[in-house]
Amino acid sequence: MTAELTRGQNHPLPRARLEIRVSADTPVVAAATLGDENGKVHGVERVAHPGTPTLPGLEVPRQAAPDHRLAVDLDAVPDAVHRVSVLLALPTAGTAPARFGAVAAPFVAVTGLDGSEVASYTITGLEAESAVVALELYRRQGAWKVRAVGQGYAGGLAALLGDQDLPQAHQLAGDIHEAVARGLARSVPAPPARTADGDRARQAAAPAHDPDLGAAAPQGATGSVPPVSPYDVRAASGPQTSAAPGQHGTQQPHPGGPGEPSADQSSAPGGGGPIDYSHPRRRNAAPPPPPPAAPPAAPGQPTRPVAGDATGWSMEERLYNQVWGMFEDLARTTAAYRSAVDFADSRMEKELDQALSDPRSRIGGQGDAAREAARARHGQLVSQAREVLDRDVAQLLAEAEVVEPALPAAYARWDNPVWHAYRVPMEIPMAVRLGDLHLSEADRIRIPLLVRLPLERGLWIDSGRSGSLDGSFADSHEMRRLGLETAVAHAARLLAVHPAGEFTVHVIDPAGSGAQALAPLVQTGVLAAPPALGAAGTADVLARLTQRVDLVQMALRAGAPDALPPGLDTSQQLLIVNDFPHGFDDRAVNQLRYLADEGPTVGVHLMMVADREESAGYGPLLDPLWRSLLRLTPVADDHLADPWVGHAWTYEPPLVPPGSQVLRQVLTQVAAARRSWDR
Template structure:
């Protein structure tokens, strides 16, 4: 049975030798790119186009035409290829100037015998002149097809640049020149199709409008890995990573690097573990660490982001299908009511019933597909969660009971979990890269469940400080001894009881600063530190740093803001938020957004520069792909658990040098 896809929806591929058939209302240029696990194309050799129509496992047409047949052999693709993106573009010479002026292109993935596996109609295109129609991608050792429909008004050059090609404009010109040259078609004709297997293009639900589902303007984006998509980039050779970043600063104990921590490896990474065999027709059994990566931590990190992306797109496809079903029902009902013949004899009632039945059928089909995807993701989460290292794990994970202070910084840190209402059974760990690229704002105001749970503002404030302590303790726990320092400003002393775990275990740089004088002293000390490091970096004179300069990462927790702050202190906070992360100084604000609004425009840039988190579940985080409003659950310590105290005790012992 053929799967008629909507934008964002995926479907498993049961064959490895395929044809991708394109039918358009006008001649189009067809091509394909091969990419790594991040979707990045390695270079011009990774693009099959009319000028270079074939590569291992892939062959495309040499000319522009209204119909194309692209040949794909997934088994013949190199092991480094994880995605095959099918591209369509309008020729430069003559013809329509945009896809919105022609009939919607239709793409079908078929076997070599012509049997259709999946199809997709690219609806909703307007000013675009190039589009990624579908992509074939590898997931847990199996291949799937996904309906993409991502258009580009800037044409092939913009499309190829978005896939990471540095020579995108030159290659786009070469492709158009090859098309203009009228090169002969080289793709061998497929086996003939019988009449009963042929079919005409059929309309399907339009893809989601990426602007229609955007959350409220105040929503924060889900933290994303650098340069998109999430997965980490393993080094190309064994040895230290050479990720670009600020220059290093030497200290008495050796060079200090504010970039991602270096890792030494004696040999290339072993291949990901193979999935256990599954029964024919069943999805592959999930395996923890089956994504690509240099180390198991990197594989797990990449796998988590793959799960996040799969859930986002599956839910987007479901919502799009439901919207389509509702609009179709309304249209059919309106047409029935506008026909005078249906007003006699109960015809209008029958039309309504028929429209509702079709609506229910479409929604049920969409829900069935979503449930299938959610079931698979839930099974994957069940095997991934127990395998996560401490930095990625919940506080109730047994890995914390065997905690030892690490010798190197992990790739990322877990700040909580993400959920979508259509998939309550799936929880995606929310991971952010280390070192942090932006500070945090822990909102102690009325938000989400606060309105119904906490009548006393002091309870809300106390819970917010406890959440901040849990985040800070986790940061202290994942850094090697002496490489992470925490400062606290608690001007009114309102958070003393919640901050007690940090103070009692002596893991703070100094006792919490109190009053306006203590606040000013702490802020001045850290802003001077930022100034010194910036001057050293810009002047190329790291030797000018004072002797004994603390080169560790710094975190400043500010509680009960804006109590004890004047305009000068607020400006210092803004300076630390803007300039601090690049030189290892980070902010964690615990404050009520509404109370802080008294500063008006002076405070807005500070609030917007930080990642807003809440101590209770709240749907305020937005992803950049489809604009979902994800519900964020904080990473809190289970009630009655001693795990945080045990971890801080070991951190303190390691800092003193008397054991781990």
């Protein structure tokens, strides 16, 4: 029976291996400290946080998120530890709230590995506090208990850690927030909220909950909802096709959905067609149920996968949700496997230490037998964990083989036959594919990296040397060429998935070094103007785009979208910046930072092709710029983190197959459609 605790209450813990689950209304940082019987923390090595997530018997998440799972093994914590304090803090990066009083009360629960709840606590009464000690697991007369604490600190993490007598409290608090900022910079955009697991016809095989297999992370946790852009402009005289429920284009009032904006609520500048300032995917009603599942498999066999078996308004949305479901399933089943292997390693190490420390084991063959037994148990645990992983991976692989051919052009690889039947779309898709992700434990599975449209953060194509094998043999000149070719492939895809006239691309190439890589965009005529060269060209493009951001922001804040100047291009804008920081003065750098921060909310997006090390001459001035962009690489590299458990995924860019003309053919159609639209 679950104990619902109030502040100060305690409850006995029936087992040593537990999970602590955190649910909040906003992304929070989760950490934990190991203290003595008086609660004192003896050094930073006794604090588990996103920068150092693992301590003996304790593992915390690596990044800020609305939902967390902390793994605890009380038998594995050092004997000197008598208190394990669970800490929550609001991150300082981004637009996070500054105090817990501005959001819903956080909820924490202590559960077994099978998900059974032992005790729960809703942390109420917080106001100006930005950090809180949520729970305390403490040792009393040889037994462990949990106490609801709820002690908040208006001074944040620094004040909280200082209250636990940690001498380096301020420095450690800064290190934690720095680690969180780095995690946000490398994390892929979080998906929208997923439906309940019971609504999904397809479920990966659940990991076994053997007590010796480690903390198997439950599948199907709800992901966080990305921030919604308030700005989505339809071109003044572009196609205005009505969208059925679930289709994404010009938004029409949904039957039974009050609050949906009508298409005639505002007028275009200069008296043209309508401009819709609503987000095209905001819904006020529940989506329809998923399509009927495939016939049940034979007894003892896994369910046969079906493309589009997730919930959604359309097949496009169902496939999007299904891909994100596969992404989460693979992340969590791999986390369960790694946790089981870590547990097996620590258990074997502990058993070997005990065998070596016992003088009796040095007589005869008792010591050798104990070591062999420890290694045999280790091998058995790892083998069992691998069997579970292989079973889950096999089912996900079968699903990937069904889903990949069914993907629409916006989600498909360049080698997918769907591109050979390409036609310029009439509606903006839900998302776009920016590459593939995979893990070493499941190298055969490629998960499409789908990012919602309109883009909510810019892109940074890192042309610097990477640590991957693919990039280790390329010199700096080759990496810059590959970086710009990758940017062109991304820009071509973004142009291809938008209706005619609803996406405009600008290019800044100060030294003209990217002429060869930019040829597909220039020769097909899809650019708004030739690439800007030199300081004068750079200044002109940046001035026009920053002015556009200012004008639209003022119009939106004043509630007067019809006050925009006549002739203003209301399409989404993408600026490709090559070879940064060469040819950019301080004013241009500040304008780029402004576009990166403010542009996405008003339809102006930035794509930087740059080597971060080459910009080191600016010092820390550009750090906020890099962190505001999603880093992608022109070669395979392990640098992106998932939004659930923070694995380092190998990212592969969406390059066009060698010798293929598909990109030029698609861009030729895009250019022809734009010319027809302009007329």
